Amino acid sequence: MSKLFKRLSVMLLIVIIISSFMLWYQYNVFLKTPLTLTPDNATFEIKPGSNIRQVASQLEAKKLIPYGQLFLVYARLQGSAGHIKAGEYQLEPGIKPDELLKKFTAGQVLQYQLGIIEGKRFRDIVADIHSNPTIEKTLAADDFQTIMSKLGADAGMQPEGWFFPDTYHFPRKTTDLEFLKRSHKAMQDYLNKAWEGRVSNPTITTPYQALILASIVEKETGLPEERPLVARVFLNRLEKGMMLQTDPTVIYGIGDKYDGNIRKVDLQTDTPYNTYTRFGLPPTPIATPSKAAIDAVMHPAVSNALYFVATTPGGASQFSETLDQHNQAVRQYILNRKKAMEQKP
Known part of the structure; x- marks a missing residue:
C-alpha cells in the first residue's frame, strides 16, 4: 500500500509539473502571439465603469485573443488591472497582449480631428460640429444663443471671432461644449499673449477691439504677407477719424440676404456693421481671425x-x-x- 501511494504521488507530481509547464508555455505563447485583427474588430471600446474581467471577456468574445483568462492573469500580475482607461482604441496590426495592456493603461485612445478654418463665421463652426459624427451633441439650437455664458464668459458677449482656428484632435464622444471650450480658451490665451507684446496704438485700447480689427484684416487680405500693411491702413484711417469703408463688414451686416453681390444700395443701407455709414469699428468681429491677422494688428507695418x-x-x-x-x-x-x-477662351 505504501509503494502504491508513493507511485501515485510521483505520478501526481509529474502530472502537476507537466500541467504547470504546459500552462507556462501556453501563457508565454499567448503573450508573444499578435492579436487576430479583422476589419470588424480593428477598434475596441472600453466603456466607462468596465473592469479588467469584463474587458478580458470582450477581447475573447471579439476573437481578438483566444483566452480572456490569460489576459486577466497577465494584467493582475503586472499590477495594471485597476488602471485601464475607458475609451475607443485603434488596434494596430501585429499588436500583442502586453502592448495592448500598455495602451489601455496609458489611455492611448483613438483620436479624431476637426479643423476651424480662419475666416469662418461662428455659424459655420457650429454647422461643422453638428456634421461631425464623432462629436457628441449636447447643445440645443437655443443653447448657441447663450453659448458664451456656458463657456464662462460675459453673458452679453457675442461668440463671433472667439474660437481659435486650428486642427483639433479629440476622442470619440467629446461633447460639442467641450470642443468649443477648448477652442475658446485657445483664442483667449493667444489674444492675451499677443496683446501683452503689442505695439501700442491709440485707437485700439482693448484686446477685443484688436480681435474685431483682426477679423476685418482676415477677410480683406488676399495675400498673407499683406496683412501687416492692411492692418496699418485701417489703423491709419481710425487715427484720422475716417470711416473704415470695408466691404466684408457690410456683407456681414446683410446676413443671410447676401447673394454674392454687393450693390450701391447695400453700401448706403445703414446697419451696425456698415462701415460706409458708421465711423469706428463694428460692434463685434465678423469672422474667425488667424494668428497672422491678430499679429498684424498687434505689429502693423510702418506706412502712411x-x-x-x-x-x-x-x-x-x-x-x-x-x-x-x-x-x-x-x-x-x-x-x-x-x-x-x-x-x-
Whole structure:
C-alpha cells in the first residue's frame, strides 16, 4: 500500500509539473502571439465603469485573443488591472497582449480631428460640429444663443471671432461644449499673449477691439504677407477719424440676404456693421481671425497708406497714401480686369 501511494504521488507530481509547464508555455505563447485583427474588430471600446474581467471577456468574445483568462492573469500580475482607461482604441496590426495592456493603461485612445478654418463665421463652426459624427451633441439650437455664458464668459458677449482656428484632435464622444471650450480658451490665451507684446496704438485700447480689427484684416487680405500693411491702413484711417469703408463688414451686416453681390444700395443701407455709414469699428468681429491677422494688428507695418486695391483679380494690392493715387490704382485694376476677361477662351 505504501509503494502504491508513493507511485501515485510521483505520478501526481509529474502530472502537476507537466500541467504547470504546459500552462507556462501556453501563457508565454499567448503573450508573444499578435492579436487576430479583422476589419470588424480593428477598434475596441472600453466603456466607462468596465473592469479588467469584463474587458478580458470582450477581447475573447471579439476573437481578438483566444483566452480572456490569460489576459486577466497577465494584467493582475503586472499590477495594471485597476488602471485601464475607458475609451475607443485603434488596434494596430501585429499588436500583442502586453502592448495592448500598455495602451489601455496609458489611455492611448483613438483620436479624431476637426479643423476651424480662419475666416469662418461662428455659424459655420457650429454647422461643422453638428456634421461631425464623432462629436457628441449636447447643445440645443437655443443653447448657441447663450453659448458664451456656458463657456464662462460675459453673458452679453457675442461668440463671433472667439474660437481659435486650428486642427483639433479629440476622442470619440467629446461633447460639442467641450470642443468649443477648448477652442475658446485657445483664442483667449493667444489674444492675451499677443496683446501683452503689442505695439501700442491709440485707437485700439482693448484686446477685443484688436480681435474685431483682426477679423476685418482676415477677410480683406488676399495675400498673407499683406496683412501687416492692411492692418496699418485701417489703423491709419481710425487715427484720422475716417470711416473704415470695408466691404466684408457690410456683407456681414446683410446676413443671410447676401447673394454674392454687393450693390450701391447695400453700401448706403445703414446697419451696425456698415462701415460706409458708421465711423469706428463694428460692434463685434465678423469672422474667425488667424494668428497672422491678430499679429498684424498687434505689429502693423510702418506706412502712411490710407487706401489699397488689388492690382489684378486675386493679385497683390496697390497701397496708396492719397485718394488721387488710389483712384488711379482703381482705374488700373478695372483695366487689368477687363484685359483678363478678354483673354479668357
